[in-house]
Amino acid sequence: MKTIFYCFLIFITATISSCTTDAKIDSSPAIADRPLTEYVNTFIGTGGHGHTYPGATMPFGMMQLSPDTRLDGWDGCSGYHYSDDVIYGFSHTHLSGTGVSDYGDILLMPTDKAVYNNGADGKEGYSSKFSHDKEKASPGYYEVHLDDTDIDVRLTVTERAGMHEYQFPSSKNQFVMLDLEHRDKLLQHDLQLISETEIIGKRFSSAWATEQMLFFYITTSHPIKNWNTKQEVTPKKLALNFDNPNNEPVSIKIGISAVDEAGAKQNLETEIGNKDFETIKKQANHSWEKQLNKIVIEDDNYDNKVNFYSALYHTMIAPNLYQDVDGRYRGMDLEIHKTKDFDYYTVFSMWDTYRAAHPLYTIIEQERTNDFIHTLTAKYDEGGILPIWDLSGNYTGCMIGYHAIPIIADAYLKGIRDYDVDKAFEAMLHSANQDKLGLESYKKYGFIPVELESESVSKTLEYAYDDWTIAQMAKAMGNEEKYAEFTRRAQNYKNMYNPATGFLQGRYRNTWFAPFKPEEVNFNYTEANAWQYSLYTPQDISGHIDLMGGDAAYEKHLDHMFTAKMETSGRHQADITGLIGQYAHGNEPSHHMAYLYNFIGKPHKTQEKVHEILTTLYHNAPDGVSGNEDCGQMSAWYVMSALGFYPVTPGSNQYIIGTPLFDKATINLENGEQVTLIKNGVGKYIESIDYDSASLAKAEPISSSFLTHDIITESGTLVYNMSAQPTSWATAVEDRPVSAITEELITAVPYIESGAISFSDTTTITLNTIDADAEIFYSINGSEFELYESPIPISEPIILSVNAVKDDKISHTLTTEFYKYDKNMSIVLEHTYANEYSAGGNDALIDGMKGTQDFRSGSWQGTQKEDVVATVDLGSSKEVQQVRTSFLKDQRSWIFYPKKVIFELYDENKKLLKTVSEKLPETGKEEIVAIHNVNLKTAVKNVRFVKMRALTYGKLPEWHLGHPYDGNAWIFVDEITVK
Secondary structure, three states: OHHHHHHHHHHHHHHHHHHOOOOOOOOOOOOOOOOHHHHOOOOOOOOOOOOOOOOEEOOOOOOEEEEEOOOOOHHHOOOOOOOOOEEOEEEOOOOOOOOOOOOOOOEEEEEOOOOOOOOOOOOOOOOEEEEEEEEEEEOOEEEEEEOOOOEEEEEEEOOOEEEEEEEOOOOOOOEEEEEOOOOOEEEEEEEEEEEOOEEEEEEEEEOOOOOEEEEEEEEEOOOEOOOOOOOOOOOOEEEEEEOOOOOOOEEEEEEEEOOOHHHHHHHHHHHOOOOOHHHHHHHHHHHHHHHHOOEEEEOOOHHHHHHHHHHHHHHOOOOEEOOOOOOEEEOOOOOEEEOOOOOOEEOEEHHHHOOOHHHHHHHHOHHHHHHHHHHHHHHHHHHOOOOOEEEOOEEOOOOOOOOHHHHHHHHHHOOOOOOOHHHHHHHHHHHHOOOOOOHHHHHHHOOOOHHHOOOHHHHHHHHHHHHHHHHHHHHHOOOHHHHHHHHHHOOHHHHHEEOOOOEEOOEEOOEEOOOOOOOEEOOOOOOOEOOOOOOOOOOOHHHHHHHHOOHHHHHHHHHHHHHOOOOOEEOOOOOOOOEEOOEEOOOHHHOOHHHHHHHHOOHHHHHHHHHHHHHHOEOOOOOOEOOOOHHHHHHHHHHHHHHOEEOOOOOOOEEEEOOOOOOEEEEEOOOOOEEEEEEEOOOOEEEEEEEEEOOOOOOEEOOOOEEEHHHHOOOEEEEEEEEOOOOOOOOOHHHOOOOOOOOOOOOOOOEEEEOOOEEOOOEEEEEEOOOOOOEEEEEEOOOOOEEOOOOEEEOOOOEEEEEEEEOOEEOOOEEEEOEEOOOOOEEEEOOOOOHHHOOOOOOHHHOOOOOOOOHHHOOOEEEEOOOEEEEEEEEEEEEEEEEEEEEEEEHHHOEOOOOEEEEEEEOOOOOEEEEEEEEOOOOOOOOOOEEEEEEEEEEEEEEEEEEEEEEOOOEOOOOOOOHHHOOEOEEEEEEEEEO
């Protein structure tokens, strides 16, 4: 039957290819050859660093009922890792593909004895060995055999409730452990047996989200023995011993709520009630089948289908419903609210998902997109600002940018507007005009200086893109004032462009951060290096191309990025995975880059790279995702790219064409429309595209290398005619996509091209700008600004202010303080500092510039695994009254005070004159950032050399999160001052 159907498909495709310019294309709906849920492998991403879970959940559902095999660590974030062979139990909330280990609430584990230890310490516990040979999962369902106790477990769910079914080997010793301590820190709890088959309680916990509140209501199929035993203290763990003489399957039903126990009970009774396990399982499967049928693909490659539907499945797990059946929910103020006007959600990983997941939702989840925006504006009302990454009513403060803004703007510009548009725009403006997370500097200077905020380059670039989407929405709403303001802000990326390197680079005290290594991972970038942020200007790609010197230079940079040595330096960053050269597909900043060749008329290179990523970095295996799945973004890239297009610039209503993977794909839209995409011929290169729709008199060719949102959301058929060799399709200038800012052009802030910020004798300051024909002006110590015409020599400390003017447009003004230290003084280091924590280089400890409490700001010199040893030559013999230095602590970042600091004072013959020392305080477990100033009095004459030795803490203590990884503490030191 499949052979006959495929031959028929070939016939239809061939017919279309021969008559696309003369006749209508057949766009009848495709029929899947089997239930689409059978193509979903829920174990994809559970290995490697995918951080997914295999258990039962519903589309965008509140409950994620899944096994927990790992209690902590980077690869235990979802609670499950495929390499494990022990199950600790089954908990009801999990995060999909994130880098944090929240959730894992209310663990249940069937066992054969009352034992209150989980067994992680090697002692007797309720955990059990298991084998993947006796484990199965599908959308909405999970089952496993527990080897140690010979118990079979089955799990299924509704949106807000779930069911466990346990088959014990005998009627004796049927226990289920209920553990509220499992996973993150327990703040408050309650656990009450209110009848022989009912349990209620709550679990409030703290982790990344500091106050998570969850209530539950449980019913059991069999009576619990001694259910009414008095408890002097409310237990955190409880052994449920069942009376089941006929050894029937024991079923446990549980409802959860963020509101109260009554809400949890109502959720359970409404969604499950008296229904049995098989009924709920079938309902879950039906819901998933309906969801997955939003896109039907036809292809002979089985693994391609599994990869696609597993990816589509993963895009439909989060955000999570966070509202009871009666409309009540817990808002960002942690108070209870109620609405029936929309569904309220949580878990918005927007730094990841604004790129492709939310644009995908604007195609296949338009109604839910309206609810998402309703939710975001409600969160603004409740908490005072749009969230960046919200979790269970908590602002986590995680990641950067304000990417709720492009999510709203992208939807609005695509005509999705069933929410309070004015309120949404108000919330967008409010978020963009804060003074925290570098925004104060961003607004004042047009970029974020390295010394004032960590991740300064990434934040500047992402704020600028977000601002562009505000401008586009303002223009569509007729608000010319805000359009002009945010169009200017959208160009702030220009202030990060260093023409000498061709990279978007950090500016440290208005010089370029040095020493610069594009492969180095440092705190100028977010989970990335300069390569991976080098082409992040989606709002003005044309402007960036011009800055880089034109199409050829841009192409050369892209080519070099994909072929560069596949290694990074600097700090370890677990997120940088899936490398092709320095392109890192395992993390989001790189996701649009393969599509950038289209903008310079080289679409065949986009087709090559997209095809390579699709076929080498996604697999039908547990490690089949090249990095954290990130709440659907990694999968959304695959879904959209496999269909043949990708949203490089959400908010532009354009999708950049790549190369289709499947023979045929049909997008079934919510309004009943269908979009059909057909791949005609073999090869990964596009020779031509034909398009037909009801609005056209006849099929027409598409010569441009982009599609509009209208094409993707109205009934029609796209036929990709493929070639085994590169072609000239869409290479002409008029056929390229354009992303350009052409109005309200700004003048960039001039920069210090050369000249030492801290000097011992004299230095010469050279200024420059990226703007041709701009005039630079400068002021010294508050004097009148004058035209810069030649380098400025200085021999004393000054305060220099600079700006630039072009076409009567003046740039922001930037002020830099220059320092002078004793020219006779020098320093010799016996330790090795990390390049990313150089603080300016060898002389950083005597240059007069002091660090702030943020170690990432570039002002501290950091070393690891060794003592800090530095000798200061005073230049001549002097009387020394004091020696001073400073150390930073930030134990969460592995920065510890040294155990002891020792100063040795020598004469000019290097004879030891005196030793002074101080034992530093313990760094401590508290997550407090602090600076300890060492100030030792000496009163010693004829001192020529001062040697400082700071003794490293060494291996991290057992209580520290880095201890299991054999981690070593860092020392961060700044300024040795001798008086």
